[in-house]
Amino acid sequence: MYTFSSKLKTFSFALMIVGLLGVAYGFLSTPSSVEDVKIMLQESHDAHEDTGVATTHDSDNHAEAHSDDTHAEHAYHYLKNKPWSALYVALFFFFMISLATLAFYAIQHASQAGWPVVLFRVMEAITGYLPVGAVLLFVFFVLSSLHMNHLFIWMDADVVSNDELIQNKAGYLNVPFFLLRAVIYIAGWILYRQYSRKLTLAQDNASDNKNYIKLFKSSAAFLVFFLVSESMMSWDWIMSLDPHWFSTLFGWYVFASMIVSAITTIALVSIYLKGKGYLEFVNNSHLHDLAKFMFGFSIFWTYLWFSQFMLIWYADIPEEVTYFVSRFNEYKIPFLGMVVLNFVFPLLVLMNSDFKRVNWFIVCTGIIILIGHYIDIFVMVMPATVGDQWFIGISEISSVMLVLGLFIYVVFTTLTKAPLLAKGNPFIKESEQFHY
């Protein structure tokens, strides 16, 4: 049995408290009116002029006065959205880790893989965050639909009444149906999570394989449900932030980001626990396999990232290409930087077979990959909600700290609830002796 070290517990509480303070600061420091934003913009404008980059357009003054107003109005909405978006990215990021861990877990059961049996309890612990994260996200969606924020512009009746494109999508994009769909996805995922957990715990002390067979069947059924619900979830929760834009491989793209972060997290938690001496049955061949998955799915992510980008760039159809134009103009560093973090770095570091067995290599690459995929979600969400007002500052970092603290607390609390070896699994001997 695992005992939650008091150090880690304190650390997770510290993260949550500091994060909460930062998030509160983020919400309090949003401008309270358009006038504030105008003053703010004027100040930054003046500051630019002081540096000597004088740009005076006397002839344009009249036209600019008008565009300044609309600009300030836009900036005001963006700045109002900023702490909400920061929180949303963090909530979604950690939620997607536990959701994809659940999918990975189901794949291992459905494919009757021998090697990962010793890691099942680690995966179950990471999916322990799923109910918590899902409920938090759902609360977030309810708050959004109550117009506490303007992340999903199709929820705003004024916007929809002036926008024929969104009106035509209102059959799908309307608040009651959106929340109902969210309930269905979340219920399905939590149901499988709790049921599979119950079955593996029952299998530990069972004399036959009945629970295992049930687990096999329910995992296969879950994967069918997951594939459909994950794709729709990505339309609802991410793509609908840009309701004028659509992409057919978006669900897969989000999935690729999810699964590589999930496998990385499994590897990081396993290495942490092994370092503390709790997983003596996990050898470096298990970690080698996880690292191979990290490597493979990093390339899979890049493949989808590039496919989505290149097809749209190549055809250059105006209604599709705006998505990448706004990302290229305002998010160049994160948009291109994440390709380096998520592709070039893992490609070069994890290609060597020997490196994949060295724990600190996996940890370093894993942290880079997680940062890269945080930025990936950031670049998916932020351009639609905060536009050019983005910044990775107090709101963003403290949101991550808040949710990370919660994630650590929930995951490691779940670890203490069950023995770390799923000993009833029929493949347990194979897994314990697994070597590559």
Place this chain on the structure above:
Amino acid sequence: MSSKVIQAMYNDDDVLMDAVKEVRAAKHHIEEIYTPFPVHGLDKAMGLKGTRIAITAFMYGCVGFSFAIWMMNYMMIEQWPQDIGGKPSFSFFLNMPSFVPIMFELTVFFAAHLMVITFYMRSRLWPFKKAENPDPRTTDDMFVMEVLVEGNVASLVSFLENTGTVEIKVTEK
């Protein structure tokens, strides 16, 4: 220089593995082992060094990648930067996404083919090559270990007989 080798035949890969370990422990030199299929762990038991063919493949991939970049840059940007369907051919990076499929395929092509050719050359395989197996049964169901005779033939034969061999031949090489 002619030297004597003993060919010890085995009919099971587990017996062969144990025999290899015994022969190595007794410090006899194994010339070669012929098996009808890959025996997992045999290279480790024989103490063979790991292959470096993956490293060559990586380098060949780099060559292919560079070749693709050079070729596309030369043809599409430097030689005749024509406007084809509005694609920006002002610099390599502006038009890079459309070159990526070719860059990818050439990387794979070079890595795969040159690695295979390297493999053929290093393992001396080509059409019309004379087969080197000492006994036709080694391609079907027999495993043959060739041990170099350095001292007394009789003592080595009796040593090998105790390792589970089914047949022993002493031949000149």
